[in-house]
Amino acid sequence: MPEYKAPLRDIQFAIQEVLNYEQHYQNLPGAEEASPDMVAAILEEAAKFCEQVISPLNPVGDREGCQWQAGVVTTPPGFKESYAQFIEGGWPGLSQPVDLGGQGLPSSLSAVVYEMIASASHAWSMYPSLTWGAIKTIAAHAAPEVKARYLSKLVEGSWSGTMCLTEAHCGSDLGLLRTKATPNDDGTYSISGGKIFISAGEHDLTENIVHIVLARLPDAPEGVKGISLFVVPKLWVDEQGVMGEPNGVSCGSIEHKMGIHGNATCVLNFDGARGYLISQPHKGMSAMFTFINESRLGVAQQAQAHIEASFQGALAYAKERVQMRATPRVLPDKPADPIIAHPDVRRMLLTQKALAEGTRLLNYYCAQLVDISHASNDAAERARAENELALLTPIAKGFISEISMEATTYGIQVLGGHGYIAEWGMEQEYRDTRITSIYEGTNGIQGLDLLGRKILATGGKVAESFLTQVQTFCSSQHPAAVAPMIPALADSIQLWLAVTEEVGVKAMAGDVNAVGAAAYDYLMLAGYCTVGYFLVRSAEAAANNSGSGDQDFYQAKINNARFYIERLLPRTQLLTATIRSGSDNLMAMPEATFGL
Known part of the structure; x- marks a missing residue:
């Protein structure tokens, strides 16, 4: 089983010597404290946590998976304890606002940390990353009282978040969704319907789960122009922020999947669950794209993380595995040479390496643009960043997830028969990355978005x-x-x-x-x-x-x-x-x- 080692020298080269994060942070309002020394210290600590705590759970999550019993989901052994350590270390709030209990550091720094988390365990990484998307969506679109009720706990990490879009009869065509939202006398709404493929939709890591749900109001027009967006907690939260009774949200089952077994992919049933409208009525899709775009960039990072992890495993094996004679000979006094000396093995390894490093730079550049679009005082710079993100988000999500499948296939191939055996961990990298080309909009849709829209x-x-x-x-x-x-x-x-x-x-x-x-x-x-x-x-x-x-x-x-x-x-x-x-x-x- 390969042991993930955070490539800190490569990461530092990317952020400081190529993309000049130091100057970027000096020009970014609120990021002045993110000095090179502070950034280096944070990355070193994140590397230790990912290598020592999360990475050992990756094969456990794959082997044991999540378990469903009468609507209750249990995560694999070690997940709950490691998530508690994650919260204790303050990692959920690294780039969240100080007034909500976060540390106020740039979101691009969280992106760098997230690469390490996802490389250590894609399945584990999805629990906090979905919460970060929920935070941004609520912060951008909800009423002040809703923000006050939910954001601090989400930032702290004691509550988690999801996005609930897909239904059994409609995948990417959300204009067909049927989940209903009926107004209540107290200003809340009763949400009824079923959602499928909800990542981290039910689990035992946090006290509460806050769902961001697309649904239709009674007077909604047909199609995507009739969709509204709601905050629906698993457990109801009163005006003082205290959790109470179950809120009509139940997990009907979890999916048995090709990969990411350590993350619960749930069927969720909403039976008159109370929630709050966020954004304007019938404008839910535009608001939901705050979450969707955040998630698409996260998927790009997951895909890049698999390239890196697969390359590390393949490289370590290729240096040690001795087979056939190379030209020139590496071990002339031995009957065979390390396979890294053979041209075709080098082709595969160099493809993995080039793709790992090139896509890392693309992801980190997108992270810089997110910083600028959210925090710059220069309107022209914000507009530039938003335009470039509009262009690069489908490229990052679509392209990186496609070539991640190629790269992780090479990880299997370099090991030959051993790559096909589960104990070496290489086939898991391929199985886990396979979802990245599908969720958050298939790559055909990413291409249509890029070229057409x-x-x-x-x-x-x-x-x-x-x-x-x-x-x-x-x-x-x-x-x-x-x-x-x-x-x-x-x-x-x-x-x-x-x-x-x-x-x-x-x-x-x-x-x-x-x-x-x-x-x-x-x-x-x-x-x-x-x-x-x-x-x-x-x-x-x-x-x-x-x-x-x-x-x-x-x-x-x-x-x-x-x-x-x-x-x-x-x-x-x-x-x-x-x-x-x-x-x-x-x-x-x-x-x-x-x-x-």
């Missing part, structure tokens, strides 16, 4: 800031070690721009399936370009700092970017060809093509 619907304006940044970088002067990588990166950006225009022209000319047929490949093309940009930036930072010592570390960053540019970025050419092939090879086919 974000780029084409805005005439490309949403992409202007980020693509200008990349093009400016490409046109600037670069160190000798980096300059050879620039033409390929610049060409990939030109491909991205060209296919954007081409699909837009087809759609305007009346091809109703042009966007849908191109969306997934377009998402992947955008992802390869974006991650390529961040890896070349990291190579430049390494080249500029290489005289300060730690030569091997910095040269590895340059080599990593070179591998990506030469071996992975060319995939954009294939994706361009498939996008240009159009929609007829999908939609002009009769049903008989499928054998129906």
Whole structure:
């Protein structure tokens, strides 16, 4: 079983030497206390907690799973005790407001910590991360009395939160949901209906669970324009914030899943459960996107975390496993060499490494944008950050979760037959990451969102800031070690721009399936370009700092970017060809093509 080690040197390089978090925090109102020394100390303590407390529970959670008995869910052994330690250490409130009991540090710092938590155990990490989304949603949209009743306990971590969207008859098409909300005389609402696939919907880690629920009012119009948003606690909370009787929320069952067994995925029944309307009537979807966008960025981090954990396990094995003779020989006096000396094993390991480090930079950059969009005093900077987040959120969620499946497959493959055996832990990484391409909007939906709703619907304006940044970088002067990588990166950006225009022209000319047929490949093309940009930036930072010592570390960053540019970025050419092939090879086919 691989032992997770937080890659603190890589993390520090990403946040300080590439993305310059120190300057970012100096410019961010309220973040002045986040000095490099404080950040380093927090990350070191988080690493210890993740390595020593959470990581050992990852195989336990997978093996034992959550147990359901008469509506009561018990988490795997060790989860409850470790969660109590998590609360005791103050981790839930790291980036929450001071006036609610939090520590007031930037949300980007929590994002860095979350990578370590998710790498240690994806299933465990979902309990606190869903709570953080609930906090942001209530804080952004609820009335003051609702905030006063719920937020401090959620920040403390003694209560947890969920999002309740999906119903049995509707998955991503939430316009079809049927859960009803009936007004009561006291200003509350009675919520009735059933929700499925509710992560952390019932468990034994916290005193109360606060559900954020989509439902319809009696006068609601059809479709997504008739959805409202409610806060519905498992146990009712009175005006003094005291918990009382059960509130008509019950867990009908938990799902038996391919992965993330340590997190309870619940069927929840709301039987006249009382709740409070948050946001305006019939405006629930726009309010819920506060939670959804937070969760999509969290999913991107979960997917990246699996790449890192899988790479660590595969690398450790490849260094020790001796099999076949390499050219040149590594152990000339032995009958075989370590498999890391073989080209195909290196291909898989370097793919994992490049993807782990490139997607880490993308996630941390998105975290910086979240800081700016929430806290900057500069309206123009907030608008820039919001535009870039609109562009990069579907790319981060969709692209990283897709290539996480590829990378974790390599983790299995490097170990060969041992990778297929549960005791080595590598097949769990693949099973657990598989959900990341599905929940919080499947990746086909992420592609439609990126190409249709974000780029084409805005005439490309949403992409202007980020693509200008990349093009400016490409046109600037670069160190000798980096300059050879620039033409390929610049060409990939030109491909991205060209296919954007081409699909837009087809759609305007009346091809109703042009966007849908191109969306997934377009998402992947955008992802390869974006991650390529961040890896070349990291190579430049390494080249500029290489005289300060730690030569091997910095040269590895340059080599990593070179591998990506030469071996992975060319995939954009294939994706361009498939996008240009159009929609007829999908939609002009009769049903008989499928054998129906």
